Amino acid sequence: MWMWLLRRLGQVAPTLLILSVLIFGLQQLMPGDPALVMAGEERGDPQVLAAIRAELMLDRPLHEQYAAWLWRLVQGDLGFSWRIRQPVGQLILEKLPVTLQVGVMAFLIAVAIGVPAGVVSATRRDRPADWIANGVALAGISTPNFWLGIMMILLFSVELGWLPPSGYVPLTEDWRQSLLTTIMPAFVLGSGIAGVLMRHTRAAMLGALSQDYVRTARAKGLPERVVVSKHALRNALIPVVTLGTIELGRLLAGAVLTEQIFTIPGFGKLIVDAVFNRDYPVVQGVVVVTALIFVLLSLVADLLYMAINPRLRAA
């Protein structure tokens, strides 16, 4: 187990290193003088320009710039936003909990809809319930997050007036208001993932239901409910848990537009605002953090897979 983890980490290290080169390379795509672009509105201030030039070591060769950038990155320094005049790392730390709250809610919604729907559709294969579940899942996957969000605001805020169309109240301030402001974005984010989870669950359940141990359980005369929930589902959930963990990372991408629509001041809104303001260090920092979270999650997914799959645990 420890050997395996070490080997897995050995694989992750070069991936992260290459990733750092790619993200550093983003800077090279910028047209013109990076210092001028990065300074943005502050471009008239020679002090700011000098500070950026010094920070990015723009007078040094490219590989030295990269080495210095990477060294700061390893120490947890993600750069400085000249627009907001704050370290990027601090900005991201401030925004992440908001996204985490919406993300956890979204994931709960996705699991609550996706897994039962997958089970129902697998056990009633090729019958109306299966068609409906498949259709809804496909619709969930095909609906752009931001359009669903706009349509929900139109229905629940503009027409019915039940929910606030935008804004965010922290959980610690007023949990009731907090839930009211986050339920729509969470549903929007969760709906797409619910569709993906439903498809994974259905496929895994179909596989499990055709196994010998399910036939044995049925032959023993166990009620179908027990066969499905205890024998088939528990095994079918193994790949679903793994794939679900990866989907968790995709929440971050979904958060970008969803938070923009509902003006939720989270991680996704941060990158959008940074893009609008041409705040490049923030864009770069957000990509770094996203990639780190993603790599970490796939590591967790592998560990979970080992932990819940008894055949692998023994090995």
Add this chain to the structure above:
Amino acid sequence: MSGGATVQAAPVPARARRDSPGRRALRRFLRHRLAVAGLLVVALFVLGALLAPVLAPYDPIATSWTRIRKPPSELHWFGTDENGRDVLSRVLWGARASLAAGALSVGAALLVGVPFGLLAGMAGGWTDTAISRVTDAMLSVPFLILAIALAAFLGPALENAMLAIAISATPIFVRLARGMALDAKTTEWVEAARALGNPPWRTAVVHVLPNIVPPLLVQATLAVAEAIIAEASLSFLGLGQQPPHPSWGSMLNSAQRFLGQAPWMAIYPGFAIFLVVLAFNLLGDGLRDALDPRSRGR
């Protein structure tokens, strides 16, 4: 058949011709009613985009101060927007940006990704390790975030958005082609081709590539759906098609400000995205069932 002129081809029995793998796949695909419906919808959108100059009842860019935010009527089926432009005409013209972004960026991703994937799979060793690690690195940033970051650094323009989407979509094809090449490498026909002294590139192009076309086609269809959503997202954020030229994403962006007064501005462009993405997804699922017998019934 490259039999040459001197060889008289024996007439193929009708039954054998009917049962060729291509025909069987076609039959399986046509049996898939939803996939055929998806194909029809895609065809309609392509026609709509191509014939936009003929079909669109109004100029998509011309503003009119007398017709601002008019609800759908006989004159304007989808209503008008905040500058008095006809929403139907803009949806039709906007299809061009979306479909072009979908087709061109996925095409570019295929053109770059497949050769690299084949190379990695066929060559193995250090080449494989290098290509695979770069692919892993790119895949560890979620598609949309990578596209947004690239587009942000490249600067706002439709071409840049397409480039950003193409780059973000490439690693999937590298990984897919590599895996398929590794599979194909162990088959007898590839072994035979190598034993006959074919150089590796010839084996890859003539013997491996044709066999991995079906899964690539399926993945490409699904990738087009994702690319269309990505283009709409980038345009929504102002990183894609620039005003006043219409794109579904940017139409939704301006629609958001008038949700209370002019909901039709948001409903139609969004529904167009939903419909075309759904159609590509149905098409992809149908192609998967038709081309890959192993996945049938899944």
